Amino acid sequence: MEVTAQPQMPKVWRAETKPHKFCPGCGHGIVLKALGKAIDELNIQHNTIFGCDIGCSLLTWDFFNLDTIQTHHGRTIPVLVGIKRVRPELVVVSYMGDGGAYAIGAQHLVSSANRNELVTVIVVNNTQYAMTGGQMAPTTLPGQKTETSPYGRDIKLTGKPMLGPELVASIAPEGAYVARGTVSNVMQLKNFIKKGLENQIKGNGFSFIEALSACPTNWRTNAAETWSFIENEMSEYFPIGELRTPDEKKVGEKRKVTSNGAKH
Amino acid sequence: MGQNIKIVLAGEGGQGVQSIAEIISEAAYNSGFQSLYIPNFGVEQRGGVSVAFVQISDQSVDAPKFIIADIVIALSRRAIERVKPYIGEKTLLVYDSSVDDEVEKIYGKLGENRQLSIPALEMAQKEVHPRVFNIIILGVVVGVAELLEKKDVEQALERRLGHKFAQDSSLKNLNYRALELGYQLGQGK
Amino acid sequence: MDIKPIQDEKRAFMTGNEVIVWGALAAGADIMYGYPITPQNEIMHYWTRLVPKYKKDFLQTEDEISAGFTTVGGVLAGKRAFTATAGPGNVLMQEALSMAEMMRLPTVVIVTQRGGPSTGTVIYSQQEVNLTCFGGNGEGLRIVYSTSSHQELFNYTIKAFNTAWKYRFPTFVLSDGYQSKMREPVTIYDPEEKGITIEPTESLLGLPGTPGVERDPAHLRNTYNLEDELYNVVKSSVKEYNSIISKIVEYDTYAVEDAKVLIIAHGVVSRAAKAAISSLREKGIKAGYFRPITLRPFPDEALRSLVDNVDHIVVAESAYGQLENIVKNNLYGFNIPIIGYLRPGMGITPEEITDFVKAELSL
Ligand SMILES: Cc1ncc(C[n+]2csc(CCOP(=O)(O)OP(=O)(O)O)c2C)c(N)n1
Ligand code: SF4
Ligand SMILES: [Mg+2]
Numbered sequence: 001m002e003v004t005a006q007p008q009m010p011k012v013w014r015a016e017t018k019p020h021k022f023c024p025g026c027g028h029g030i031v032l033k034a035l036g037k038a039i040d041e042l043n044i045q046h047n048t049i050f051g052c053d054i055g056c057s058l059l060t061w062d063f064f065n066l067d068t069i070q071t072h073h074g075r076t077i078p079v080l081v082g083i084k085r086v087r088p089e090l091v092v093v094s095y096m097g098d099g100g101a102y103a104i105g106a107q108h109l110v111s112s113a114n115r116n117e118l119v120t121v122i123v124v125n126n127t128q129y130a131m132t133g134g135q136m137a138p139t140t141l142p143g144q145k146t147e148t149s150p151y152g153r154d155i156k157l158t159g160k161p162m163l164g165p166e167l168v169a170s171i172a173p174e175g176a177y178v179a180r181g182t183v184s185n186v187m188q189l190k191n192f193i194k195k196g197l198e199n200q201i202k203g204n205g206f207s208f209i210e211a212l213s214a215c216p217t218n219w220r221t222n223a224a225e226t227w228s229f230i231e232n233e234m235s236e237y238f239p240i241g242e243l244r245t246p247d248e249k250k251v252g253e254k255r256k257v258t259s260n261g262a263k264h
Numbered sequence: 265m266g267q268n269i270k271i272v273l274a275g276e277g278g279q280g281v282q283s284i285a286e287i288i289s290e291a292a293y294n295s296g297f298q299s300l301y302i303p304n305f306g307v308e309q310r311g312g313v314s315v316a317f318v319q320i321s322d323q324s325v326d327a328p329k330f331i332i333a334d335i336v337i338a339l340s341r342r343a344i345e346r347v348k349p350y351i352g353e354k355t356l357l358v359y360d361s362s363v364d365d366e367v368e369k370i371y372g373k374l375g376e377n378r379q380l381s382i383p384a385l386e387m388a389q390k391e392v393h394p395r396v397f398n399i400i401i402l403g404v405v406v407g408v409a410e411l412l413e414k415k416d417v418e419q420a421l422e423r424r425l426g427h428k429f430a431q432d433s434s435l436k437n438l439n440y441r442a443l444e445l446g447y448q449l450g451q452g453k
Numbered sequence: 454m455d456i457k458p459i460q461d462e463k464r465a466f467m468t469g470n471e472v473i474v475w476g477a478l479a480a481g482a483d484i485m486y487g488y489p490i491t492p493q494n495e496i497m498h499y500w501t502r503l504v505p506k507y508k509k510d511f512l513q514t515e516d517e518i519s520a521g522f523t524t525v526g527g528v529l530a531g532k533r534a535f536t537a538t539a540g541p542g543n544v545l546m547q548e549a550l551s552m553a554e555m556m557r558l559p560t561v562v563i564v565t566q567r568g569g570p571s572t573g574t575v576i577y578s579q580q581e582v583n584l585t586c587f588g589g590n591g592e593g594l595r596i597v598y599s600t601s602s603h604q605e606l607f608n609y610t611i612k613a614f615n616t617a618w619k620y621r622f623p624t625f626v627l628s629d630g631y632q633s634k635m636r637e638p639v640t641i642y643d644p645e646e647k648g649i650t651i652e653p654t655e656s657l658l659g660l661p662g663t664p665g666v667e668r669d670p671a672h673l674r675n676t677y678n679l680e681d682e683l684y685n686v687v688k689s690s691v692k693e694y695n696s697i698i699s700k701i702v703e704y705d706t707y708a709v710e711d712a713k714v715l716i717i718a719h720g721v722v723s724r725a726a727k728a729a730i731s732s733l734r735e736k737g738i739k740a741g742y743f744r745p746i747t748l749r750p751f752p753d754e755a756l757r758s759l760v761d762n763v764d765h766i767v768v769a770e771s772a773y774g775q776l777e778n779i780v781k782n783n784l785y786g787f788n789i790p791i792i793g794y795l796r797p798g799m800g801i802t803p804e805e806i807t808d809f810v811k812a813e814l815s816l
Contacts, residue, residue: 074516104517132494301636325637
């Protein structure tokens with residue numbers, strides 16, 4: 001039987017593995033739709049490598065008609081950096097959770113941003129560790145209850161929610177692209193992701209997009225509460241918009257990438 | 265049946281198979297049996313079929329999981345297929361009458377002693393309340409297994425739902441009626 | 454310890470992860486450091502709920518490297534510090550535990566094995582035997598208790614703290630995902646009411662008095678300049694480890710007196726192995742059972758003393774030969790065939806062991 005993608009599905013989605021495996025109301029599907037549309041529009045299905053982390057992002061290991069590598073928890077960026085360094089013609093996308101990016105994988109995020117690695121990183125911020133059942137993450141909001149902050153996150157003891165894009169924006173060299181989008185504005189999120197992919201293709205530098213996302217399962221919220229949490233609580237703490245764009249570059253040359261991977 | 269029973273319960277996420285398993289195993293423990301309950305768990309269990317393994321015995325339980333069950337309760341269409349590995353030559357398959365056709369399709373005729381179709385869903389809707397479907401199933405299991413005293417099961421139920429019963433006494437009634445209905449369905453089978 | 458977490462004996466029906474928390478509380482653990490990973494998550498969940506009541510502490514770290522090193526820090530400060538992990542988390546933790554091994558730090562780690570290699574499954578295995586016993590760039594100077602039931606989870610969690618602080622080697626409770634998630638009966642108790650004394654702790658840093666003035670400073674290191682320096686340190690640790698083996702090793706046997714077939718298993722699989730003995734004996738096979746409770750140090754003398762009249766040894770484990778290799782090493786020189794029933798990441802039932810033994814021995 002021939003399976004064809006339904007019209008509303010991005011072309012790069014793999015129809016055979018749909019419906020996808022996320023819980024009803026999960027934000028991952030929306031982020032992946034934005035990513036799928038961006039890949040379609042840029043026509044890069046033939047040379048894009050998709051890397052997914054461990055976390056609910058791992059459920060995407062067969063999500064796209066893209067060559068895909070599921071890595072270890074927090075290690076997706078270095079795996080893709082390794083690929084990109086030797087195959088610069090490929091477009092590499094690191095798809096990961098907030099725990100993977102900001103806790104266990106923070107060293108890789110910081111160092112690859114600092115080196116302006118030509119990778120596009122998409123971080124799904126759902127304010128906790130979803131796959132393991134809803135523990136506190138670096139992004140958990142003050143006072144938010146999770147399985148390991150059962151009495152609410154106490155920021156005196158556990159710090160304030162980590163601001164990923166702000167962190168990356170402050171350390172990445174010129175040419176980097178940094179933005180924060182949200183699943184409550186898919187058009188904008190798609191544009192951010194598209195710009196982040198283009199930035200890599202042009203060889204400008206590190207590209208980083210955080211997406212505010214929903215996890216109704218661990219938040220234990222209904223549809224209305226879910227959206228309100230993203231649009232009110234989360235957006236208030238995590239401002240939406242672009243933090244760095246490559247055009248702000250004033251002096252110096254673009255990094256050129258030669259076919260043997262050496263950079264000039 | 266003997267004093268050593270292996271039960272598999274399987275159903276969709278919301279059907280409450282894990283709570284049934286927890287209540288049964290706890291009731292068994294309260295009546296002085298050795299009992300062991302383990303849920304299946306994995307990275308994709310959401311959306312997948314939820315399976316619970318329960319063992320009740322008058323001797324110590326040897327391994328957390330087992331292959332062939334004495335009683336298999338499958339509550340959904342997908343569960344009917346999922347429980348196939350646990351069904352042996354003497355296993356009793358219990359299922360809701362709404363999936364009779366699926367059982368026929370996958371297993372053909374198992375024979376009278378080996379299958380029990382119960383109209384639990386219909387009964388829940390018509391005679392009690394859809395939300396106590398799992399309690400009817402609990403009653404059925406207790407009835408079929410013929411091992412546990414109803415009062416121990418009520419006690420375990422009370423421990424789990426007591427705080428809710430305290431808020432709303434009609435809830436207690438509902439649950440006890442559902443338990444009794446299920447018990448009648450399962451008893452002597 | 455102001456409030457006793459457990460008074461008198463209490464029978465309970467709970468999950469293994471809960472049992473571990475009660476064990477740690479009973480042992481007087483002060484702080485847990487940890488990073489989420491299935492199947493140990495609920496240890497953190499229960500612990501964090503009880504922390505305010507019993508005046509304990511908890512820190513969720515950024516990963517297991519940090520969880521391991523913060524545990525090392527807690528121990529250096531003289532506290533009963535512990536952590537829990539599994540699979541890929543256990544891999545990351547080896548860096549810190551190798552430091553603990555070098556410096557003889559009494560860290561306590563609960564390992565709830567899951568399927569590997571890599572992220573594997575979140576469910577169950579016995580594949581972390583090599584890693585837990587011998588992980589790190591060292592000699593495996595560690596103490597590893599492999600539990601098989603909730604009662605043992607409770608008993609050996611308490612014992613792990615005591616053994617660690619008494620002998621100053623990193624100590625592990627090696628459990629698995631099944632034991633974590635299953636519910637079965639357990640009796641919890643206050644160890645002191647049972648005559649079990651809780652080993653005192655000792656600060657290795659931050660001691661009273663001004664260093665260099667009133668006392669010598671504590672200069673703790675893990676790096677040595679010369680080969681001989683390191684050699685002497687490791688040699689003296691090995692010597693001390695060897696000298697305490699007889700006080701630490703534990704094992705269990707069943708029906709070994711006249712056994713011709715000896716089945717060896719550890720952890721939860723040993724339950725199935727023990728059960729298989731009766732059914733094999735019913736069929737006329739003289740089977741017996743040996744179970745190492747400590748995998749490190751291994752009860753080698755006990756095993757060797759059992760095998761004189763044994764014709765066949767069968768090792769059953771949910772791994773591909775990790776226990777089997779340990780058994781082979783310890784039976785070097787004995788000419789007894791050793792057959793493995795090796796099922797990496799899979800549970801094992803008594804029936805499977807019985808069938809395997811019958812088929813292999815063509816009985
Ligand atoms: C080394 C290691 N430690 C811990 C884990 C367990 N683990 C799996 S997913 C996960 C959390 C994922 O959270 P996040 O990255 O925020 O993704 P989400 O599930 O929320 O999308 C953890 C801690 C692991 N797989 N490997
Ligand atoms: S647990 Fe949360 S993040 Fe994971 S699939 Fe479900 S809703 Fe999505
Ligand atoms: Mg997350």
